[in-house]
Amino acid sequence: MDKTNEYSKDEQLKPYRADHYNKNLTTNQGVPVSHTDDSLKAGSRGPTLMEDFHFREKLTHFDHERIPERVVHARGFGAHGYFQAYEPMTEFTRASFLQDPSVKTPVFVRFSTAIGSRGSADTVRDVRGFATKFYTKEGTYDLVANNIPVFFIHDAIKFPDLIHALKPEPHNEIPQASGAHDTFWDFVASTPETAHMVLWLMSDRAIPQSFRMMEGFSVNTFRFFNNQGKAHFVKLHWKPVLGTHSLVWDEAQKLAGKDPDYNRRDVWDAINRGDFPEFELGVQMVKEEDEFNFDFDILDATKLWPEEVIPVKKIGKMTLDRNVDNFFAETEQVAFHPGNVVPGIDFTNDPLLQGRLFSYLDTQLIRLGGPNFHEIPINRPIAPLHNNQRDGYHRMTIDKGRVSYFPNALQGNSPHPVPDQEGGYVHYTEKVEGRKVRERSKSFNDHYRQSKIFWNSMSPIEKQHIIEAFHFELGGVMDKQVKQRIVDMYNNIDGHLATQIAMGIGATPPANPSKADVSDSSPAVSQENTIKTAKTRQVAILAENGVNFSEVNQVMNALNSAGLHCHIVSSKQGMITGVDGQQLEVNKSWLGAGSVMYDAVYVPGGRQSVDQLMQLGDALHFINEAFKHAKTIGATNEGVDLLTTSQIKGAKTAGKDTHAQLVKDQGVLTIQNAADMGNHNQEGYFSQEFINAIAQHRHWERANQKKFIPA
Known part of the structure; x- marks a missing residue:
């Protein structure tokens, strides 16, 4: 990587920063303003005159300064930092930011809750987003992760149904930022593939102590491939240096009242005092020839890859060392997209990922006002941009010349494609064939085995917290049949768990509690086995x-x-x-x-x-x-x-x-x-x-x- 591009995102943003301290007040056109407390009137008690351009500009901007909030992950908090690789990853990927340990790649990270609105609390029981934008020499790479390694559903076509069920019920907009209601649990009971994710959601993972003490998982399966065209299936992990720790539920509820900004304030204060949050980037890799060597489908997003079976290789570290200057301009306007990849990283046939590749771009077009959202300073790559795309809402680049097409002779075919051998992006060559069908692979049909492994992996106190979470969440469900269906559903995982759930919600315990038929466990998923340190406490x-x-x-x-x-x-x-x-x-x-x-x-x-x-x-x-x-x-x-x-x-x-x-x-x-x-x-x-x-x-x-x- 060209060392002149090291950690240069901060320099790139400088022209866009405005320091208003001890400056003269002006309009948006730079006209000095002499008075801003009273509008221009015909007499001191007369009507306001429409020729008052300062009044019109000030009010018009105020009336239009809100943009649509994100449909999901609306409440977020961001910070700047950098990433450094531990060693060259040339054997596995050609991605340049994973090669030179001396290079600092600038990053921007946004942590978020998934379901609540922008005004909800930080400490609600929810999935947390952990999205990272790498500003690399080869372009922007977005690692869009969650703090839970699995997801509710197999296929993105069900995503609208999932979110509609999770969001506040449409007839009364209740409850906010909570799944403790009928429509969510009705969806769960009707969709067995959610069983695994819901167990994680009921666990302490859903109420992290701090964003600084929270893991991040790519959830979806991607590919790494090297210069020789050799590929590996991969899942990516962020491992917090401080370990993975959580609140207890009573604590989380009280914090939502005492300090609804608890998690975001924690990151802000930590960076300001020099306790920079650090996360190691890990990767699980599966050779192409080993794709079908497991008792689960590696493309199934409702399944994790057990770390004891497929070890996590730590390949670098990210440090967050700078808070944002303006929340709206940076945290609110940042746009992530799992389709933003760089040479050496590609997609797989993961059906949840395939849908995300459409949805993220589609929502940004409406939320950020058009196709030029990549020119907003926080989204703009540090890599030079040269293409024939012109015009549209909020275009900020002033392109020179009369040529905006390819091929062309007037401009010598410039800008011209970059050959693969010189670093141009190419997709991994994969043979794809099949009949057009609307059906699911049979390899996705096991909904309960990994759920049993997760339950087996929990310590006694973690199991107790899961049971109590079910009691609270299902306690908000009015329909008794929905409650009973959940009890019956979780009897497929563990009879004791189902019985304990039933006892706390007024449902009937299973007549035939299931016996444990899976003894496997994954110690890595229990927070009892995480790093323990007093630093920053x-x-x-x-x-x-x-x-x-x-x-x-x-x-x-x-x-x-x-x-x-x-x-x-x-x-x-x-x-x-x-x-x-x-x-x-x-x-x-x-x-x-x-x-x-x-x-x-x-x-x-x-x-x-x-x-x-x-x-x-x-x-x-x-x-x-x-x-x-x-x-x-x-x-x-x-x-x-x-x-x-x-x-x-x-x-x-x-x-x-x-x-x-x-x-x-x-x-x-x-x-x-x-x-x-x-x-x-x-x-x-x-x-x-x-x-x-x-x-x-x-x-x-x-x-x-x-x-x-x-x-």
Whole structure:
């Protein structure tokens, strides 16, 4: 790749950026404006005059500044970054951006929820989009992915039916961003191929902790092919460096009210503070001659390729290091299309993919106003554009010359096609033949085997969360027959699962619960087996006036050094004064914070501070709720008293023992009689153990927590 094109998308966008700070106000024609608070009138109380061109322009633009929102994936959030390959992939693909590890390819990523409108919440139970635009020297490549590796349906012709069923019901536009209603579950019960995807949707994967902790999957099967014409079937993966982690459902619901922008704010803040989100690009590859060597059809989008059977080869890393300057101009106007491929990447006969190749382009024509949406700055390739396409809405390029056709003699056949040998795009040569039929391959007919493998792969707590998700979602269904059909459908997967679903929704358990006839599992699909790290996690420190400043300072320094971030939460924002007179700045008040916004809670000592906290219902609720959500909780010295006053278990006091002793129980860490919170050579090694506990994400060993924690 030409090194002059390294990471150049930012430079390309500069001419389109407008800095309005300390600038004179003008019209869109550049005419200086002297007054913008009052329209031009015939007298101070007279009618507005239509000759007021500033008024007309200002109002006209306002009246027309909205564009149609996306039919699906309307709510999204984007960021800029770059991608670097780990090693040359010449053996498998000729795609240039996958060859040179020294080259940074600029990217733009848009994360999204699928079903809700632009105004819905980030934390709803839904499929998440993970679309990446690579601005390569050979043109734009779009990797349009989801955070779930399978899809609801086999064939794109059913996509309108799926989305119509999932969207709010047409007679009352209820519910928003939720599948908890009759029409969705009626479609599921009537369409057995949805069984696998719905299990994933009911799992914790559908409520990610952060976009930074979310996998991405191409879902569809593509091809890599090299310069010799050798091809591999491939599926592509984004693997988050921080691991794959999720919220719990109660947490997700509360966040939707407290901070509906929770996931987008998380990415925005992380990039601003330098915690750049990182994702490794992985690829699963199947040789052409091995296409039919599996017990599933590799072109079936309702099936995954088990990583234990077809390993994921990590081939590069993406880093998101810059937030957008203008949400509408970039995030809202960006247009992705799985048909945007570069030499060395091609399509397969995956029937869901074939339909997407039409649908994405078709919807962009109406949403972005015509065929020239590729000239919008965020969509414009960094590769030079030369063709004979002219005119149309919003044309931004000023093409020179009178020739706009090929072949031509007047311009020496320029622009001319590029031979394959010189890098011109060619499709992989594949023999295709058959009779025109409307039917499905019989190899797509197994709807339940992989669903059973997914269920077998879940840890006990993940299975419990799936059952509870079914209870909530089906609890919104009014039609009893639909509920019963779902129970009967999932009895084909696991009799215990079907029975548990029935017990929570008032349906009849299966008379003959199915016995397990598939023992296979795929450990890779369980989030219990993901990367565990405390880096970038958020810790709430509960404190009031009279807190032990030394304790807080020691713990905060240790947490910050390990890459975590702390917020002081107190009754009022401003400053609080420690027992020694030193002050701490409060980041959040009880009204503006909640335990659902943090990964862990710490209560430092200081008699006056703790006594005040023990009288505050907000503080006790904060602790109890964090415990209910299986988060790490720590307390030092007098801070332990707040935990013993709360309703959590695991908060043990040292009694009359004058020696500092760390007590750990179910993710609750306490230490008393300790002066040094960070010295590993003494008994007061609280800080490191606290960090280690936070890295575990949750402490699911808190069995039957609902028995002693109020809802």
